[in-house]
Amino acid sequence: MLVYKIAPAEDWSEAMRVGAFAGSAKDKEDGFIHLSTAEQLVETLRLHFRHVEDMLALVAVDVKALGGKWKWEPSRNGDLFPHLYSPLPANAVRNAEFALFDSLAEDDFSRAREFVHETGKHAQLAPADDKGDAG
Secondary structure (H helix, E strand, O other): OEEEEEEEHHHHHHHHHHOEEOOOHHHHHHOOEEOEOHHHHHHHHHHHOOOOOOOEEEEEEEHHHHOOOEEEEEOHHHOEEEEEOOOEEHHHEEEEEEEOOOOOOOOOOHHHHHHHHHOOOOOOOOHHHOOEOOO
């Protein structure tokens, strides 16, 4: 199963150079790395990254490569989101792409939708697909 991370491209490039992403400032503040499902990705971009002027990295992550260091937790609107409680290792990344989203119209996140489609995750994801760490 794939989940997705959105990060500043510069931070992401540096993280992949050293072999792992330790998280954004927000991730570090919250104590975990925020991830999104395919269905949550566009809304996450719209709410949290729409006005970011710098290039962003869209990253597809294979949860099986994360082991038991992630889990589903309630977040926006009570929906369950994947949260990672360790650095994100480079070997868990299945695809990454850089893009600008600051000037997009409110409903035009087609590049993010295409990225999800291209990474092979267009089926409905539900927490029952993979439980993560139940503890």
